[in-house]
Amino acid sequence: MQIIVQFLVRYARQNIPYYALGLVMLFITNYAVVRIPTLIGDALTILGEPGPSVVAQGQGLARELMLWAVIVVVARTLSRVLFFNPGREVEFRIGLDLFRHLLRQQRPFYMRRKIGEIVSIATNDTSAARLLVGFAGLQVANVAFALPLHVYRMWVTDWVLTLWCLAPVAIGGIYTRQTVRSFYGLIRHSQERLARLSDRILESYAGIATTRAHVGERAIVERFDERNQDYLSLLLRIARIRAFAMPALGFSGLVATGIVLWVGGDRVIAGHMEIGDMATFTTLLISLVGLLMSLAWVLAAISRGIVSLGRIDDVMQTPVELPPVTEADFExxxxxxxxxxxxxxxxxxxxxxxxxxxxxSLAPGATLGIFGRTGAGKTTLINLLARVYTPAPGAVLIDGRDMIGVELDVLRRAMAVVPQDPFLFSTTLRENIRLRGERSRRGPDDDDAVARDEQDDDPRLQQVLEEACLVDDLRNLPSGLDTVVGERGVMLSGGQRQRTALARALYQRPHLLLLDDVLSAVDQGTEARLVAAIRGLQGARGEHHAGAPTTVIVSHRTSVLEHADEIVVLERGRITERGTHAELLARGGHYAETHLHQSAQGEDGAAHG
Structure with missing residues (x-):
């Protein structure tokens, strides 16, 4: 209950005027729904008493009946609009807050949670929250108005008959309420299993190339079928509960209707009840039973919404593991x-x-090379410099300030990171390079060709294409820069993906450039051109110029690092060698041995070529 209150205060409070007006419309609707059977009963009573005024009275009742029917249509429509539209807005705001919170979370959070679970919460649970404040909220308010109005009108019409027929309806309602209580646990389990199923689907889709390469389709399908069957079995259990809950109310309604016909008919024959009152009472009872039958669906929606709010709240209450900002004015x-x-x-x-x-210690505008075997700690070091992981206080200084005290947004705006396995979005090559919103300011209705013409005039984009050695590749792509690269860049080769990620980093004009083995998938000729381009960031403006980025390059190729101002060799997380390329070669350690081996391989490849 506390979660619901917090949720309503945070997201539904600003829509109180809409809900208040919606409640007014609901009251009008239910008053009209109760009034119409009364008019029908009055009409039957008038028809049973012939007289000169019967026609005039009947016409008056017909006009009033039509008026109330129109009021029902208008008021009911408005009540749904006034409840459902705020529900859509609440869903949007929850999704936005959730996405912002997820963007601020650090790597350890995503190591603890499955992506499928997060996707399920962001889609299915936010939708269930919308139903809670929209459909379920509307129906609860509807029952709150309709139940007393119906019972009051039935009591006024014939209190004896009311007592007779409400007993089975009340028993059916109590049974349904107890049955729906079991929904809560089942729905929680169903959403957890849906998250597992979503995670399996995402994992299978992401690894489809590997699956095909190893002919593992059957194993993947079997694992998917297992989780899918698990999820289906739970849904069938929920469906069976619903299948028994609704007929229980329906059966109680039939029993109540039978009682009305039996007891009410006897009272009409005995002269204790008018035939019009009998018609009014029966119509009200049928309306009430139909309303209570829908309550089973409402209680199920409420149970699902409460579970979903708990799952959303669990994510939203996960603190962002960031140290306090102590360098607020730092740029x-x-x-x-x-x-x-x-x-x-x-x-x-x-x-x-x-x-x-x-x-x-790295001077402004200098280049640091990091070399080492697999598992030596090279990527970990890059992740610490990029604040993917948080280093210890005072362990990393940037311009003399403790890095963990600098606001993360300020830090990341000034740096560009190219991981060894770069991620590309399923959009055009152009949009992947211009990732940080450096886009043409145009309206949504502007022609795409006009946008392309504007962006083709971007000299910075053309420059980074040349620096990343992508110009020749563009000629072989079907639409050049406007080629959609596919999911995670599947349309591009490994080397093209790395160079696209490098172009993205260079396009940002970063102050701090972190490159994690970004040339591992390119040939030696392209490597030489890319190294020259990276060196050109300093050389074009003079060595260690203030405008050149400070650069950290990780590579297992010594040819990539030979122009670095300093190279450190890592072994099991420790520095075992350090110096310039020439100094490390003269020392004759692991770096020198690797350089000789790679140089010999390069010469053999050139000879065979």
Whole structure:
């Protein structure tokens, strides 16, 4: 109940005027619904008493009956609009708040939760919340008005008959209420299983290429069928409960109707009740039973909504694991200095440190190369610099300030990160490169060709295409920059995806550039051109110019790192070698051995080519 109150205060409070007017319309609707059977009964009573005024009275009743019928149509329509439209707005606001909260969450949050669960909460649970404040709210208010109005009118018409017929209806209502209570646990389990099913679908779709390559379709389908059958079985249990709950009310209504015909008919014959009152009473009873039968669906919607609000609240109440901002007025300069002081880091539930005692000092605009075997801690270091993970206080300084004290938005606006497995959106190549909203300011009705002409004149875009060696690739794409790259960039090769991600980073003109093995999928010729382009960020403006970004490059290829101002070699999270390319070669360590091996491979490849 507390969750519902908090939810209503936060999201439904601003729509109180709409709900208030909707309640007025509901009251008018139910008053009219009760008034119409009364008029029908009066008409039958008049017809049973012939006289000179029968026609005039009948015409008056007919006009009033038509008026109330029109009022029912108008008021009922308005009541639904006034309840359903705010429900849509509430769904939108919940989804927006949830998405913003998810964007602020850090990597550990997503390591603890399945993507399928998050997708299910963001879609199915927000929809259930909409039904709670829209459909369910409307029906609860409708019953709250209709029940006393119906019972009062029935009591006034014949209180004896009311007592006779309400007993079975009350018994059916109590049974339905007790039955629907079991919905709560079943619905919670069904939504959890739907989240598991969604996660399986997303995982299967993302790995479809691997599945086909290993001929694993049958195993994937079997695992999907298992979870799907599990979910179906639970839904069938819920359906069976509904199937018994609604007929229970229906049966109680039939029993009540039979009682009305039996007891009421006897009272009419005995002269204790008019035939018109009998018609009024029967019509009201049928309306009341139909209303109570819909209550089973309403209680199910409420149960689903409460469970969904709990799941949404569980995510929204998960705190964002960010340290307090202590450098509120800090702005990064064009090329920040970077310093690591005895940086150490361990992953949760892993006693072995991923990084230990890393100390590095990087001048503004300089380039740091990071080299090491797989699992040495290179990507972990990049993730700490990018604030994907939070380093220890005082371990990473940027322009002399503690990085964790800088506001995250300020920090990320000034940096660009290219991971070793870049993510591309299922949109055009152009939009993937211009990711940070550097788009043409045009209206939604402007012609796409006009937009393309505007963007083709973007010299910055053309420059980064050349720097990322994408110009030649564009000629082979069906629509050039406007080619849709597919889900996660599936239409592009691995090297093209890496170069697109690099172009995206260069387009942002970052102050701090972090490159995590971004040239692993390109050939040596393209690698040389890309290295020259990255070097050109400094060289074109003079070495260590204030306008050049401070750059950190991770690579397992020594040819990529040979022009770095300093290279550190990581081994099991520790620095084992450091120096320039020439100094490391002279030292004859692991870096030098790898360089000789890679150089020999390059010469063999050139000879065979």
């Amino acid at each position: 990064l300069r064009a090329a920040p200095a970077l310093e690591l002081r005895a940086l150490s880091f361990s992953y949760p539930d892993d006693p072995e440190p991923a990084l230990a005692d890393i100390s590095i």
